Amino acid sequence: MKPIDRIQETAQKIKSMEIRGAGRIAIAAASSLKDFAQSVDASSQEEFDSEIKHAAQILLDTRPTAVSLSNAIRMVTKSSANSLDGAREAVIFNANRFIENSQKAVEKIGQIGSRRIRDGDTVLTHCNSLAAISVISTAHKSGKHIKVIATESRPRFQGITTIGMLDDLGIETELIVDSAVRSVMNEVDLVVVGADVITANGTLINKIGTAQIALCAHEARTSFMVAAETYKFSPRTILGELVTIEEREAQEVLPEIHRYKHVRVRNPAFDVTPHHYIDVICTEAGAIPPEMSYLLIRERLGWEMEE
Ligand code: RI2
Secondary structure: OOHHHHHHHHHHHHHOOOOOOHHHHHHHHHHHHHHHHHHOOOOOHHHHHHHHHHHHHHHHOOOOOOHHHHHHHHHHHOOOOOOHHHHHHHHHHHHHHHHHHHHHHHHHHHHHHHOOOOOOOEEEEOOOOHHHHHHHHHHHHOOOOOEEEEEOOOOOOHHHHHHHHHHHOOOEEEEEOHHHHHHHHHHOOEEEEOOOEEOOOOOEEEEOOHHHHHHHHHHOOOEEEEEOOHHHEOHHHHHOOOOOOOEOOHHHOOOOHHHOOOOOOOOEOEEEEOHHHOOEEEEOOEEEOHHHHHHHHHHHOOOOOOO
16 A cells, blocks of 8 residues: 555544544554655655645544644654655654653543542543543542443444443443433532643533533532643634534434435534633643643644644
């Protein structure tokens, strides 16, 4: 298979959600760019740079919301090399560093976030987030007895992946339909969710249904935690850019849609949770109030976003 075909293959897997989860798509993009840099033919640095740019664009065009993808690609392709070999090595080095840091970040988030879970707590989670599961599993491994309530997360049922992972770890779970969140909220001590994007003012963009859960938690005075690596924060929102919410195909919600003449299915994959419903964002750089997102972006992700 040609190097660019392997990029196309990874892009297709990200698009179809065979590879999914904001962190996992970022790692997949980094690792496929590394593989591409190692194998693509180029006779000059200019040619190599333009091949990498082309490959990066194919990966970027897969899913429009998760900023992890564009942050990962920016971090992996950034280089000040002035030779062909140097440019190749830079991509390989950056990709390895990104993947390693990202795995370490999930571990660190687990250590930080799990301090907020007490022995005997009931934790509610939505969708399937490795960062959120790290918080839960670290609490469990430290000997705290916890119960997890997981939503199904229609239409793609990522909640089933979550209960499978927690079950393998020996953690007791209860599965609920998404609309049962209010019915159980009074039994919940803490909600923990992941993030697809966090904006400069601490607004969260995450799996559809998250905003309703946050609203419920707020009304019930239940703590709401976001677990997110720092590369889930969006530098472009400092420049005023709005986050695009991915709208996926109708068949995910209603496979028999072709039977109806006057029905349109709406299938936004993500929704927007205002920062005042969020108690804390646990990152590998520490637990921060959402209002500190602007500073975190400046400090960790920089300003130069024009490229
Ligand atoms: P981690 C997922 O998106 C969910 O919205 C989840 O909360 C988020 O990515 C973060 O997941 P999707 O790919 O990076 O299922 O924490 O649409 O694993």
